[in-house]
Amino acid sequence: MLPSFSGKRNEKDGSSIPTPSASRRLNGEGAGVSIIGPDLIIIGNLVSNGQVQVDGEVQGDIHGSQVVIGEAARVTGSIISDEVVIRGTVTGSIRSRKIILQSESKVEGDLYHKSLAIEQGAYFEGKSRRVEDPLAGIQRPELPSASASAN
DSSP states (O other): OOOOEEEEEOTTTOOEEEEEOTTOOSSTTOOOEEEEOTTOEEESOEEOSSEEEESSEEESOEEEEEEEEOTTOEEESOEEEEEEEESSEEESOEEEEEEEEOTTOEEESOEEEEEEEEOTTOEEESOEEEOSOTTTTOOOOOOOOHHHHHO
């Protein structure tokens, strides 16, 4: 689930100003949501301990605990995650315990999953392989520590 925006009031006219709610976290690791906006193109791999929402374009692999690919998003590369929801276009393999292809999705690649749901209207071209642990043997890339980046 995506965190909602808290409503702060604009001091001038009293209207609501949306700001991210910093107190909401998705898992015990304290990682939040990383959003790739619709006007952003990433060339390279993404690694996150939290949720990744892609609304733009990614040319590379995505590693996250939860990955959501938005309707207008395009991903060319592999997705490796505990849970994946696809609404946009993915060209590449997906390895996840739970994969949901929603009606707007277009996926060309192989799926390795424990649980798979495909809504009516979704486009899927590839092989589907049900495996007990689709993440077994997959090494998650290490994130640089905060102390290493301060040096």
